[in-house]
Amino acid sequence: MDTRTKNVSLEDLQKIVGEDHAREATPEDAIDGVQPSFVAAPGSVEETSELLKFAADEGLAISPRGGGTKVSLGNPPRELDLVLSTARMDDVIEHVPGDQVVRVQAGIKLQDLQERLAGSDQMLGIDPPETQSGATAGGVVAANSSGPRRHRYGTIRDLIIGITVVLSDGTVAKAGGKVVKNVAGYDLSKLFTGSLGTLGVIAECNFRLHPRPEAARTVALEPESTQAAGAAAQAVLHAQLVPSAVELHWGEDERLLTLLIEGIPPGVEAQSDTASYLLRGFGEVRTLTDEEADTLGPSDGGEEVAVKISAPPAELTGVLDSVLGACSRRGVAPRVTGHAGIGVTYLALSGADQEAYAQIVEELREIWSRRGGSVVVREAPPAFKERVEAWGPLGSRLELTRRVKEKFDPRGIMNPGRFAGGI
C-alpha cells in the first residue's frame, strides 16, 4: 500500500460542500470495523465532482453511501478515509408518467420515490427489503439489491436506462438516456449495477417504470418436503401463470412457498384459482390474508451471518437439501428465504460459532460453484470475512475485472478492497 498524504482537514472538505455538510466521522460511520475520518455530503453533481477530484489528489480512500443499508456488503475495506453521502441529492429530476420513465438523483430514498410514483399509479419494479430502512436509488443500483418482485420485473439492471456517474478523478459522464430503447454507446448503466461504488459515484439514475397493479393476492403452499418445494416451483415456472413473486420461506416453524399474483381483479382471480389448483399436489394450499402476507418478510436481523446462494432455479431442492444438511451437521438452525423461481436463496445463520458458519459457507461454496452458481457472504463480522472471503472466486473473469477497475479508478481510491477479486 502506498503512502498517501493525509494532510486533509475538515475545512478543506467544508470549502467544497459547505460548512454544514462535512463533519468528522463517528463509530457509526465505520464499515466492517474500519472507521473513516470524515463524512461529506455534496449537494450536486458539481460538488460531487469537486470533492472526488480533491480526494483523488490527496489520495483519500472513499466510500459512497446512500442509506447505509448495505455497508456491510463485501469484504472489509483496505482503507477508508472519507464517506461520501448522497443524502442531500434526493430530488426527482423529471417524471413523465406518459413515458413511464423517471429521472432521479441517486440519494433519493426508494420509499419516497415509490410514494411519489404511486400518485400516478406507477411504480419502480424493484422491492428490496431495505426499502423500509432508507435504501436509496443509487445504493440499490450500486449494490444490485433486489426483492421478490424481481421474478416478474427483473433486477435493477433491467430497469435502469440511464446513469450519470462521477469518476474518481472528478470526470462527470453520462450514458444511456431517458428513453427505454437506447443502444447508443456502451451500456455503462449496466456496468455500474452491482459495482458497489468501486468504479465511481452514481449521481443520477433514470429508470423505466411499470403501472401499479390494481389488485393482489398471495397463494401459499405448505410443501411437504424439499422435493415438493422444488417440484412445486418448477410447476409454477412452466405454467402459463405470470406471478409477480415466487417466494420460499423455510424455517424451523414455518415452511411456505408463496405466489404473489398481481394485476387487474379478474386476472388475479383467475390466476389465483389456477395457481391453487396447480399447487395442490404438493401440499396444503391456502390464500393468505394481507396481514399474513405482510408479516412474511425476509429475515430481519438477529442473524450473525447472512449468506446468499445463487444456483440454477431447477435445483431448488438441491439447494435446500445442501443447506439443511450442512447446517444440521453443525447444529445450526438456519432461516431460509428465497426467490424460488430465480434460483436465489438467502440463508440467515445464528446460534452457533463462527467456525461452524465458516465451514457451512465453504461447503456450500464448494458445491454450488461447481454447479455454475455462487455463494456470497452478505453480512458477517469482519473477522469472519477474513476467514471466508465474501464473494467467492471470479474464475476467468478476474483479469478482465481488474483491468476495468484500473481504467475507471486508476488510483484505486474507490472502496478499495471491498469488491470481488480483491479489488
Add this chain to the structure above:
Amino acid sequence: MDRRNDPPDPRETGNPYDTTDATERRDDPSGHAQDQGMAGAVGAGSPQDIPRETLGTRGSVRQTVGIGRSTETGSYVFPAFDNHHPPEKDLIDDCVHCGFCLPTCPTYVLFGEEMDSPRGRIYLMNKGLDEEPMDDTMVRHWDLCLGCMACVTACPSGVQYDKLIEATRGQVERRYERAPEDKAFREMIFQLFPYPNRLRVATAPLRLYQRFGIGGMLRKAGVMDRLPKRMKAMEALMPMMTRQQEVPDITAPVGEKRRRVGFIKGCVQRVFFSEVNAATVRVLSAEGCEVVAPKSQGCCGALSVHAGREEEFQRFARKLIDAFEDTEVDEIVINAAGCGSTLKEYDYLLRDDTEYAERARAFAAKVKDVSEFIQELGPVAERHPLPIAAAYHDACHLAHAQGVRQQPRATLKQIPGMDVREIKEAEICCGSAGIYNMVEPEPATELGDRKARNVLNTGARMIVTSNPGCMLQIQASLRRMGHSMPMAHPVEVLDASIRGEPVETLLDRR
C-alpha cells in the same frame, strides 16, 4: 405471359404470398404467430419450411473457389458483360441487401458463404457490370446457383433474380471459356436431352443394363466409384426404363367438349415418363377437353435457357411455336414444371425477335400447368377413393417460378381418402435444378439426400411431384439411402382415381 410480378388480388388463392393457404397446409402451428408471420414474409408456408441446419457446419460440403475444382481455366474477360442482354442495372438496383433470401437459398444453406447466396450473386453481377472481370471465381459462384428461385419468393423488395441469373448465364456461355472436358460434357447433355428421338436411342441399352443389373455389379466390383463424378451422377439418376406409351395426335373429350387444349409432350417426360403423358391426356379428356398434341413438337428450350444457351433456346422456342401455330387451341397444357415456367416466359425471352414476339406473347398467354388448369376448369369427372398418404413435393419451377402451390394440393385433396402430407423445408430445392445434378453432383447430392430424409420423415407411402427432374433426383437419393418410394405425378394420381383403379396401381411401380 409472366404474371409473377403483377400485384395479384390478395383474396385470390394460389397467390404465392397467400398465408391462409400456408396454415391450411400445416396442422401444427409451430412457433409464435410472429414466427409464422416472419416465415410468411419470406414466402414460406411456415417456420418449419425454413432450413434449420447447415451442412456447412458438419463439414460435408464447404466450398470456396479454388478448392479441388478441375474446371477452372484462368479465363479472364473484362468487362464482364457485353451489351447483349447483360443483367439489367434496374433489376439489380431493386436489391436492398436485406439478406432475407439467405435462409432460403440452398447453396447458402450448404456453404454458409456470402458469394453463394442470391444477395452475393447479385452483388457479383453488379460488380461485373462496371468494375470486375468475368473470371473463374465469378463463374464458379454463378454456376453453383440452382436457379430454384426460392429467393424470388422470399424477396420482400421484388427483385427479379430469375431474369438476372438467366441474363448472366447467357453472358457466361458466350464469353467465358470453359475447360474442354466441361464444355464437352455440357455439349453432350445438350446434344442429347432436348431431342427425344436421340434420347430414346441413346438410352435403349439402358433397358438391358437395368434388366441384367449391371449397375449393381459395377458397384459391387468397385468400378462405379472409379468413374468420374459426373458419370457416376448420371448413372445414379437413371430411372427404370418402362415401356413407352405414345400420345395420339388428337384425343376426343369424354362427354361434352368444354375446351380444346394443346398438349406439350416434353423431352425427358416423353422418353422416361411417357405414362405421365398418357395419364395427362386421359385426365384432360375425362374432364371434357379435346387434346391436340402436334407430332412435330420438339423441345421447349427450358434446359437451354436456364443454362444460358440463348441461341439454341430461341431455335427450339420458335419451332415449338410453329408446331402449335394452326392448332387453334384455347390453352396449352404442360405437365412438367421445369418446362412450364419457361413456356410462360416466352414473350419475355423472345421480346427482341421481330417475327416471333407477338406470336410468343399469344403462345405464352395460353400456357397452363396441368394442375392449374384442372382447378381453373373445375372438376367434372368423378373421383374414386384412393386411401393413401402421399407427400407432396413442390417442384421449384412450379412453386417459386409459377406460384402454383395450392392447385396441385387441391387436385390431390379432391380425391377422397387422400392424405396429403407436407414435407419439412419445402422451400429448399431437391437439387435437380435442370442439369445441375449432372454438372454439380456434390451439392446436388447433399440437397437430394436432405430432401429425401425430409420426405421419409413424413411417413407417407408415396411421393407426388410435378417435375420429372425432381422425380429422378429424389429417387436417386432414396436409392442411395437404401430406400425406395413409389413416385407419381399429381395427374397420374388423378388419373388412377378417375379410372377407379386401386391404390396398388400407384404403389407397384418404380
Add this chain to the structure above:
Amino acid sequence: MERDGLISAMKSILGPEGVISEREQLRSYECDGLMNYRVIPELVVLPETAEQVQMIVRTCYEEGIPFVARGSGTGLSGGALPVEAGILIVMSRMRKILEVDIPNQRIVVEPGVINMWVSEEVANDGYYYAPDPASQIVSSIGGNLAENSGGVHCLKYGFTTNHVMGAEVVLPDGSMVNIGGGKAPDAPGYELLGAFVGSEGTLGIATKITLRIVRKPEAVRTLLAAFKDTEEAGGAVSGIIGAGIVPAAIEMMDALCIEAVETAVHPGFPQVGAILIVELDGPAAEVENQFEQTLEICEENNASEIRVAEDDAERALFWKGRKAAFAAMGRISNDYYVQDSVVPRTELGKVLKKISDLGEEYGMRVANVFHAGDGNLHPLVLYDNNVPGEAEKAEKLAGDIVFTCLEHGGSLTGEHGIGEDKKKYMPKMFTTDDLNVMQLLRCAFDPHQICNPGKIFPTPRLCGERPGPFRMHPVQKAGLAENF
C-alpha cells in the same frame, strides 16, 4: 505480416475451406445490410469452433491486425463493415444449438444460430425466444447480441440484453472469459455481460451464448386499427398506455408504408393515413379484459376500422405486413435511407409533425414505421440515387431528423446501433467526457484497439499502450487518433 503469410497462417488454423482470399469473393463481404459504406476486407475467415476463433484472434493480436466479426450481415448501421487491411471473421458456420435446458428456462447456442431457430427449437416445449427483430429470419444471435436488438415485442419483454444470461467471449487478446452466470443469476463481480451486450463487436467475440427462453403466453389477441392520420393513432397509443395496459406490441405505420407493404406482400391492409397493430398477451382473463378496453380506446380515438385477428393465420398476416416494411420500400422507391431514432413517447406527435414538415421542406418523401409504444421511429427517407444530388439531400434530411429527435430528449438509435453510420452524431448526444469514459471500457477490453476499430466513436482514443513493437496503429497513422 505479409498477406501471403497471413493467408497461410489462417489456412493452417482453418483449413483451406475456411479462408476466402479471392478479390471478387472478398467484395461480396464489403458491406452488410447498409450499402452506403463499403470496405474490402483483406481476408475473410469462417471459423467453426471457439478454439479456432481464439487462434485467429491471437494471431491478429500478435501481429497487430484489426478484425471485425460478422454474423449474417444484415445489420443496418454498418457494424460489420470490414476495416481496411483487416480480417473479417464470419461466424455463420458456428450454427449449433448446444444445449436446451427447459427446466432452467435457458438455451445455449453458438453465435451463428439464426434468431428464429431458437424459438423453433423450443416451440414444442411451449417456449419461445422473446426478442424478435424484423430480421429474425436471417439475423444471427451473435449479431443480436452485438447490437442489443429489439423487435416489436420489446416494450413488454425487453431487448436482447434482458434475455442473455451468459456468454463465453474471446477477448481481443485471444484469451477466453465466461461472463455472466449462464446458469445461475447474480454472478459476483462487475456486470460485464450487460456492458458487452450492445457493444457492437468492439469488445470481443462471443462464441457461446446462453439465452433465456420464455413460456408462451396463455392468450394472445391482436388487432389492427385504421386511423385518419398518425396524430389520431398516437392519441390511441397514449390512451392505451395511460390506461395501465402494457401491450406486448404496439406498432404504427403511415400511409406511404402501408402502400409499399401492400405492393410487396399483400396483407390487405386498409389504405388509410395510419394503422396501428396492437397485440396483448398474457393470462387469458387479463388479456380478454384489457383487449376490450383497447378496442374501446381505439374507437374513442376515431378509428375508422378495427380488425381483430380471428386466428393464427390472420395474426401472422398482420405481422407479415409489418415485418416486411423496410424491404418493401424497394417497391415504391429506388433507394431509401432508414433512420432509427427514439423519442420519448409523449413527444411522438410533435416529432412526427416536425418530420413531415422537414420532408416537405426538402421536397422528399418520408415513410414512417415505428414502435409506437416505446417511441422508436424508423423514418425512411425515400430517394433516387440516379438523380444527382438526391443521395446527399437524403442524408442531410436524415441528419435533421436525428437532431430533431435529440432535441426532444431522444436517442440516436433504438436498436440498429451506431456502427459506422451514426458515429458522426455521437458528439451531438454525448459530451467529450461521456465518450471518453465509454472508451475507458473499451480500453479495458481491447487495449490495442484491434477489435472492430473505428466503430461507435468518432474519434478513437488509444489507450496509452503501444500496439505491438514495430507497428504504428493504422488509425494513428491516419492521424485520426489521439492518445489518452
